[in-house]
């Protein structure tokens with residue numbers, strides 16, 4: 001009896017010692033040099049729960065603020081089971097963005113995007129899809145193949161919404177985005193296929209950026225199922241069109257190298273996975289930023305007035321020229337104040353990391369060593385630096401006067417990331433937001449004052465983002481700012 005008791009005492013002691021050792025190793029990761037300061041939190045969970053507390057979308061998260069006070073602009077932590085370095089130093093963020101290629105995402109989340117995911121595959125495939133995407137979403141592609149459709153789709157959705165007294169900004173923006181992108185990427189799709197794809201998006205869980213346990217009933221499980229279903233629909237569409245000799249749509253044709261002189265570069269599976277990620281990234285970003293921009297405008301009567309003047313001038317110009325009511329590229333380029341508003345909104349709402357990379361080789365940052373394999377999150381704190389932006393917490397579009405409004409990246413403005421992973425949809429997102437604002441000013445409108453915009457990595461509107469429409473607008477004839 002005593003022997004059995006001793007045996008179990010030894011086993012339990014060994015387990016305790018092993019656990020203590022693992023916890024010690026977890027809390028004190030080793031490196032060839034000196035790690036940035038910080039703490040790794042609890043094993044596996046790390047500091048995820050503190051990190052994921054939602055906050056005002058126009059304020060940096062308390063988690064990051066507290067860490068900066070304690071450790072400075074570079075610190076280590078652990079989130080979603082991954083070892084993480086967080087930097088709020090713009091110089092370092094730019095350097096890491098330039099010298100590291102692998103997109104930063106904990107492994108547990110990366111697998112949600114699929115095994116074939118082009119973003120984790122070869123540099124060459126990545127280059128190819130970037131170049132194809134730029135042909136469609138660069139300013140030339142937008143000017144020739146997008147602005148007219150986008151204007152029409154936006155106007156139609158707003159007319160429907162206005163007849164009902166209003167609409168939800170984020171949901172409407174999401175529908176506009178999907179309609180514009182789907183047509184551009186896949187050509188005309190049959191209504192049933194479009195319906196099926198939309199259904200998948202509806203079942204797509206909100207806030208998928210969390211621990212990714214694939215257990216039936218959870219959001220992650222639904223997401224994986226929705227992804228599989230979408231892939232199937234997209235693949236079937238491509239195969240069906242190829243078999244019947246139908247047009248694949250310009251995007252797919254260029255992607256597969258089917259266009260004149262092209263060499264087949266990637267498989268249908270890879271292309272379809274790319275399309276899925278592309279839709280996911282665009283749909284998680286633009287409708288949210290757009291709805292937050294509308295909220296910022298609605299809360300600022302002077303901005304509202306200035307925008308109304310600018311858009312009334314464009315509407316008047318059309319009547320004088322007696323042209324059809326389509327928005328032209330010249331109209332878009334003349335929306336100087338609107339573009340100042342969009343830049344200001346992008347600056348203020350960038351309270352999440354915009355440079356995300358897996359460190360691919362050990363990196364020396366001053367006295368500190370960032371080990372290879374760690375995940376790097378670069379926050380754009382420079383947007384809130386009072387030396388760069390006077391009264392940085394204020395929403396003040398006028399601060400962008402005389403600045404280059406076409407630049408999507410500078411040493412003080414980094415909402416779309418940087419380096420080889422710089423956002424491919426930045427121009428599209430800006431055009432879509434401007435088109436939305438333009439058409440909104442056909443109406444007298446407001447957003448509920450109680451609308452709140454929060455952030456938990458992704459922007460959220462817990463009470464919705466309702467826009468109320470109270471009739472058509474009257475022209476403002478006064479001169480501009």
Ligand code: HEM
Pocket residue numbers: 097103119130137181278281282283285286289353354355356357415416417418419420421422423424425426428429
């Ligand atoms: C306001 C809206 C948007 C914001 C704030 C935004 C922001 C970003 C950021 C921060 C990155 C990561 C860059 C990095 O790691 O250095 C990114 C990547 C990306 N974005 Fe956007 N984005 C927006 C809209 C869009 C849209 C509309 C599309 C597509 C139509 C899009 C497509 C992409 C793609 C494909 C990547 C990955 C690029 C790569 O890895 O090569 N984004 N975006």
